[in-house]
Amino acid sequence: MKYILMMNTMRAGQGVPQWARKDLQAHIAFMMGLNKELRQSGELLSAEGLSFPDQAKLVQAGKDGAPFMDGVFPESKEFLAGYWIVDVDSPERAYAIAAKASAAPGPGGAPLNMPIEVRPIMSGPPPEML
Amino acid sequence: MTKPWDETSEHLLRELAPQVLGAVARRFRDFSSAEDAVQEAMMAAFTQWPQEGVPENPRGWLIQVASRRMTDLVRSEIARRQRETTVARDVEIMEPPADIESDMDPDDTLILLFMCCHPALTSSSAIAMTLRAVGGLTTTEIANAFLVPEATMAQRISRAKQSIKTSGVPFRLPSAHERAERLPAVLHVLYLIFNEGYASSIGAHLQRLDLAREAIRLTRCAKALLPGDAEVAGLLALMLLTDARRAARTGPDEELIPLNKQDRTLWDRAEISEGIEQLTTALSKGSVGLYQLQAAVAAVHDEAARTEDTDWPQILALYDLLKRVSPGPMVTLNHAIAAAMVHGPSKGLELLKTLDADDRLAGHYRLDAVRAHLLEMVGDCESAIKHYRIAASRTTSIPEQNYLMTQAARLTEG
Numbered sequence: 001m002k003y004i005l006m007m008n009t010m011r012a013g014q015g016v017p018q019w020a021r022k023d024l025q026a027h028i029a030f031m032m033g034l035n036k037e038l039r040q041s042g043e044l045l046s047a048e049g050l051s052f053p054d055q056a057k058l059v060q061a062g063k064d065g066a067p068f069m070d071g072v073f074p075e076s077k078e079f080l081a082g083y084w085i086v087d088v089d090s091p092e093r094a095y096a097i098a099a100k101a102s103a104a105p106g107p108g109g110a111p112l113n114m115p116i117e118v119r120p121i122m123s124g125p126p127p128e129m130l
Numbered sequence: 131m132t133k134p135w136d137e138t139s140e141h142l143l144r145e146l147a148p149q150v151l152g153a154v155a156r157r158f159r160d161f162s163s164a165e166d167a168v169q170e171a172m173m174a175a176f177t178q179w180p181q182e183g184v185p186e187n188p189r190g191w192l193i194q195v196a197s198r199r200m201t202d203l204v205r206s207e208i209a210r211r212q213r214e215t216t217v218a219r220d221v222e223i224m225e226p227p228a229d230i231e232s233d234m235d236p237d238d239t240l241i242l243l244f245m246c247c248h249p250a251l252t253s254s255s256a257i258a259m260t261l262r263a264v265g266g267l268t269t270t271e272i273a274n275a276f277l278v279p280e281a282t283m284a285q286r287i288s289r290a291k292q293s294i295k296t297s298g299v300p301f302r303l304p305s306a307h308e309r310a311e312r313l314p315a316v317l318h319v320l321y322l323i324f325n326e327g328y329a330s331s332i333g334a335h336l337q338r339l340d341l342a343r344e345a346i347r348l349t350r351c352a353k354a355l356l357p358g359d360a361e362v363a364g365l366l367a368l369m370l371l372t373d374a375r376r377a378a379r380t381g382p383d384e385e386l387i388p389l390n391k392q393d394r395t396l397w398d399r400a401e402i403s404e405g406i407e408q409l410t411t412a413l414s415k416g417s418v419g420l421y422q423l424q425a426a427v428a429a430v431h432d433e434a435a436r437t438e439d440t441d442w443p444q445i446l447a448l449y450d451l452l453k454r455v456s457p458g459p460m461v462t463l464n465h466a467i468a469a470a471m472v473h474g475p476s477k478g479l480e481l482l483k484t485l486d487a488d489d490r491l492a493g494h495y496r497l498d499a500v501r502a503h504l505l506e507m508v509g510d511c512e513s514a515i516k517h518y519r520i521a522a523s524r525t526t527s528i529p530e531q532n533y534l535m536t537q538a539a540r541l542t543e544g
Contacts, residue, residue, distance in 0.1 A: 001526070042255070042286025045278055087278055089252045120526045123277070 002045065002087050002121040003094040005101060007114060009081040019107055026105045034101060038086060043097075049082035085121065094118055132183030139184050143175055145351075147266025150192045152238025155301050158200050161245070162291040165263055167203065171195035172266055237303050239264060240355040243348075244304050246290075247316040250297040255290035256319045257326075262287060264351075265344055275341050276326070313356075317365050317421065320349050324369050328376070342373055353408075363412035364422030370405030371428035374398040386533045390437040402432045420456040423448055427464075442471035459491040463500055475507035495524035499534060506541065515541045 019027070038044035056079075062068030084101070088094050098116040106112040133139075147168060155164035171192045185191040235241070246259035261267045261275075273283035304312060327341025349366045356362050378392035409425045427448050434440040449465035462485055470478025482501055485491050502517035515538045522534035 039281070040285060040289070042282055042284075042289050045282055087254070087276075087282065089254055122526050122528045122531070 001089075001091070001094075002085060002123045003091070004119050004121055005084040005086065005094065005098045006117040006119070007081045007083065007101060008078040008117060009114065023105070023107050023109065026109055030104050031101075034104075035084075038084065038097065043086045043088050043093075045085040045087055047082070047084045050080055053079045091120075131186045133186070134183055135180040139179060142184070142188060143172065143179070144266035144347075146189050146192055147172055148239040148242045148264045150189060150196060151242060151263055152235060152301075153193055154196045154200060156235070156238075157197075158204075159301075160200075161301055162295055163200060163203050164196070165291060167196040167199040168192070169262065169268065170199050173268060176268075237355070239351060241301060241303050243316055243352060243355075244309065244312060245294060245299060245301070247312070247319045248294055248297060248299060249312065249315055250293050250299075251290050253319065253322060255286055255293070256315075257323055258283060258286050259290045259294075260319055260348070261323065261344065265348055267344070313359065313361070316352070317361060320345055320352065321365060321368075321421075323348070324372075328372060342369070342376070345369060346373065358415070360412040360415035360417050361419040361421050363408050363415075364419060364425050367405045367409035367412060368421050368425035368428055370401050370408065371425055371432050374401035374405065374432060380529075384529070385536075386529045388533075389431060394435060397432065402429075405429065405432070418451070418455065420452070423452045423455060427452075440471075442468055446472050459485055459488045459494075460496070462488075463491070463496060467500060467504075470504050470507070475504040478504045479508070493524060495521040495530075495534075498524065502534075502537065506537075511541050 035044065035047050038047070058070040060068050060070075084097070086094060086097060088097070095118060098118045102114050102116045103111040104114070150171065151164060151168040154168060155161045158164055174195050175188075175192060179185075179188075242264050243260065246263050247256045251259065258272055258276075261272050262269065269284050269287060270280055272287075273280040276283065303309070324342050324345035327343070327345055346366070346369050349362065349369060353359075353362045353366050374397050375389070375392060377398070378394065378396040379387055381387050405425065406429055409422065409429055412422050413426075427445055430441050430445050430448070446465070446468040449461065449468050452461045453465055462481070466478045466481035466485075469481055479501065482497065482504070485497055491497050498517045498521035502514045502521060505511075505514035505517060518534050518538035518541070522531050522538065525531050525534065
């Protein structure tokens with residue numbers, strides 16, 4: 001079964017760019033290690049980090065369907081920082097991976113315990129059989 | 131002398147794959163590398179045979195190519211060790227002896243099947259291993275079938291081989307006792323392959339490898355190797371009797387069509403006859419099991435020319451038996467449907483109540499879907515709409531979700 005694990009991060013002030021170099025390196029190494037582990041277990045389908053929200057645009061269809069862009073990304077408490085898509089044998093395994101990612105080291109090496117939103121991907125078979 | 135490549139050649143190639151793997155793995159005593167070598171030989175055959183023709187001795191050809199690859203692997207391994215330690219004098223290069231072809235065992239395919247469905251593996255790993263080592267499929271084909279990147283599937287296979295290696299399982303047939311103990315796991319893997327294929331033969335996924343057909347082929351093969359086992363035959367019957375409805379189960383817009391609304395003239399009569407034949411033989415062996423009973427239910431449906439001709443009392447009796455042979459919440463759920471069809475929807479709804487407290491089914495969309503259907507039958511539209519919607523929000527299948535939302539919308543609009 002496939003799950004998406006979405007990592008939401010606080011928007012202002014707590015951003016990764018403000019961290020000390022040592023903390024940054026530890027965080028990056030942790031994330032790379034996690035991805036490597038998931039790749040080796042044959043569970044990782046994709047993992048992407050997203051650009052900072054100042055690169056984001058809100059797009060709507062304008063007249064004639066042409067893209068109409070709002071230059072300013074709205075203030076919000078959290079933004080999607082990145083996601084993993086995994087194919088695992090049980091929901092418990094997806095939760096375990098999320099918990100691991102959640103505990104990624106932050107400033108001073110303390111676990112961040114970020115909230116990771118775990119949602120099943122609509123890929124399940126309609127079980128017509130038993 | 132070669133023969134021209136035709137549609138039977140691919141089938142032949144896939145059937146030879148486990149036999150060749152058996153011979154090479156036994157000779158070189160390294161299952162994991164042998165499996166890689168055979169995969170390479172298979173790919174070479176898929177490239178060369180369609181152009182140059184099928185060799186007169188296709189098995190010998192594959193063994194030659196795979197053995198050559200093994201020898202290369204052994205040589206480079208020796209070179210690596212010499213570089214590292216320079217104490218590789220007693221490692222001999224194993225050239226494939228000329229008699230390797232006679233080194234085959236008719237049980238090789240069976241040995242591989244038990245090996246790939248080893249309890250040390252997760253079901254997704256066992257499925258991938260079985261399709262590759264026993265089914266002779268390429269990693270690319272398997273990855274496409276499961277809609278995962280090829281690198282992910284390759285990694286899953288290599289991990290699975292590592293687990294097999296660590297578990298120390300020897301390359302030989304398990305004892306009769308062990309076989310009996312592990313056969314349910316083997317059948318379950320084949321069943322999962324079929325279910326994946328059957329469920330995904332919808333819409334955008336049509337280009338995928340036909341896993342349902344592949345499962346039927348592998349189960350046929352297992353049945354030939356275990357002719358005395360009634361459950362293998364029962365599983366084959368179940369697959370055939372279910373697959374027979376394939377053409378009728380989706381509409382022109384690829385929407386799901388439930389059993390009671392299907393155009394039964396589209397059902398595959400030949401597959402149904404074969405399924406019933408397999409089931410009859412299986413049942414005559416006298417050890418009734420889970421798959422035979424499910425196949426029997428499928429057969430009752432398949433034998434009804436119209437929905438209203440369905441012999442529900444017989445289906446109910448079969449679910450009574452299933453509840454004893456293989457109790458579980460899904461069986462109870464299906465039993466409740468059958469009871470509703472025989473004794474009326476209120477009876478079915480009453481039976482569903484026993485499932486509300488069952489943790490294994492808590493929050494499962496099927497319970498709400500069935501309840502919605504029965505509530506509609508008793509005429510409680512409002513509650514039916516509510517449960518169709520709950521079911522729609524809980525399923526992880528898009529075709530199923532579309533179906534359930536449409537049911538709710540149909541009732542809302544009256």
